[in-house]
Amino acid sequence: MAVREVIHWGDPRLKIKSADVGPWTPELDQLVTDLFETALVEDGVGIAAPQIGINLNLAVIDCSCGEDPDSKIILINPTIVKEEGKQVGPEGCLSIPGIHEVLERPQRVTIRNRKKDGAWYELVGEDLLARAFCHEIDHLRGRLFVEYFGPIKKKLIQRKFIKQLQVV
Secondary structure, eight states: OOOOOOOOTTOGGGGSOOBOOOSOOHHHHHHHHHHHHHHHHTTOSEEEGGGGTOOBSEEEEETTTTSOGGGEEEEESOEEEEEESOEEEEEEOTTSTTOEEEEEEOSEEEEEEEOTTSOEEEEEEETHHHHHHHHHHHHHTTOOGGGGSOHHHHHHHHHHHHHHHHHO
């Protein structure tokens, strides 16, 4: 296992639409292990491969934050097929550390996801898992959660983030 460096807002690699994952390999198993370890160390619910500079449609989610091994989900070439309801709550991002903003997301999300063996299946998430699905799939499409805000709010968040980086 290896904790990977998380790249931050402003890095152009976060804006790239990711390439689909092809046949499963031992290297991808290692990458998934590293992603789970990185998310855990960084206190994140999930992380997408682009956040460590790898342009692949691959992300991991663990809403238990390491407490329940059965709650680990690997997203491979996922797509959202259905959104229902809405929830409004705080959201953060490992690529924008220290920033949490209130954002509206669907309450319930159904995704189409691929297994390691290439088979497709649907998975439903509600509440935090629905938010995590949306957030991580956004990363795979080159989008950060702050892009849902208007230009003025986004600029204020950016200033706050830059100021925070200068303090550290």
